[in-house]
Amino acid sequence: MxxxxxxxxxxxxxxxxxxxxxxxxxxxxxxxxxxxxxxxxxxxxxxxxSGTGEGYSVKKSGDGTVVLVGFPSVGKSTLLNSLTGTKSETAAYAFTTLTVVPGLMEYKGAKIQILDIPGLIAGAAMGKGRGKEVIAVVRTADLIIILGDVFNDRHIDVLVKELYDAGIRINKPQxxxxxxxxxxxxxxxxxxxxxxxxxxxxxxxxxxxxxxxxxxxxxxxxxxxxxxxxxxxxRRYIPAFVAINKVDLVDDQTRGEIESHLTEQFGQPPIMISAVSGYNITGLKDAIYNHLGFIQIFLKPVGGPADMEEPLIIRKDSTVEDVCNRLHREFVDRFRYAKVWGDSVKHDAQRVGLPHVLADGDILTIVTKL
Structure with missing residues (x-):
């Protein structure tokens, strides 16, 4: 058979x-x-x-979780170190990372978990290599960075196919x-x-x-x-973008050809970086922050001034109820009403309920029962 x-x-x-x-x-x-x-x-x-491999069970933390997906030796571990300061082992040979290594990137007030996972290979979705454990981690992500390098950019479509075969739909609404x-x-x-x-x-x-x-x-x-x-x-519907590492090792013409090819293939330009030299790492951080859809909310205690120094980072389309759940599990049960100043309301200090959807830059006061 x-x-x-x-x-x-x-x-x-x-x-x-x-x-x-x-x-x-x-x-x-x-x-x-x-x-x-x-x-x-x-x-x-x-x-x-088989059971989940040692080191593959990682608890999600922070305001969002990002997974670095790529072939072995494209520089995922070096990039993790560059983004977060985490010491993930790096070497010039394949399969250095044998477990999932988490790191925390703090950017624009957001705490973003970055996961360095073992390199994917063709057939990973069907269990080849450490595919089953790796795919299980990727399915929990809030954002996928499909990482290639200037010597492997033509293999990006293989990674996309492996994700698709594993039931992961990237950049597509459900x-x-x-x-x-x-x-x-x-x-x-x-x-x-x-x-x-x-x-x-x-x-x-x-x-x-x-x-x-x-x-x-x-x-x-x-x-x-x-x-x-x-x-x-x-199926899992997860946003993603392509980043190409080691751009400092090729000339401008080769780099331009890679950008053009991937833009045509995926409908958006790749983020061109060098994890070793630090080239465009800030641009990559901006892309991560923007793709995760973060907005900032400023909390104002009853009768006091708003805290404009430390915003609360939440996801776009979050409601007052979502904020209550973030602050304390009892806030929803004790909720009376909220007041909002900002773009999500018609006038400042407008009273709203738990279902109210907040906008970037809103100031929020939550009033609870005693």
């Missing part, structure tokens, strides 16, 4: 050789669903093949799809907006997962891949 990897390859070859049109859309949807199911099974099998299994009635579809998938395609995809009765709600345009991801249900 063929292995899972062989079955996946066979179906991928068939998919490549099938031209998409209305007549073949159902067959293509079925093939994509089969591939996704087999890959998910292969990844799950790899994850269960599609608004609800699938509720039911006991009878077949598949019923409701849509909000213009739908690109029809009922027959949805039935075909669900059938591959042995779902024949379900209520489906789709908001907005979604692809077959989006629907398959929703059906499987274990």
């Amino acid at each position: 063929s292995s899972l990897e062989e079955q996946i390859r066979e179906i991928e070859d068939e998919l490549k050789n099938t031209k998409y049109n209305k007549a073949t859309s159902l067959h293509i949807g079925r093939l994509k669903a089969k591939i996704a199911k087999l890959k998910d099974e292969a990844v799950a099998r790899a994850m269960k093949s 599609p608004d799809i609800t699938i509720k299994k039911s006991g009878m009635g077949g598949v019923r579809l409701n849509t909000v907006g213009t739908a690109t998938l029809d009922l027959d395609e949805i039935r075909t995809i669900l059938a591959e997962n042995k779902i024949v009765n379900a209520d489906v709600l789709i908001r907005g345009n979604v692809t077959q891949e989006d629907f398959i991801d929703a059906m499987i249900g274990n």
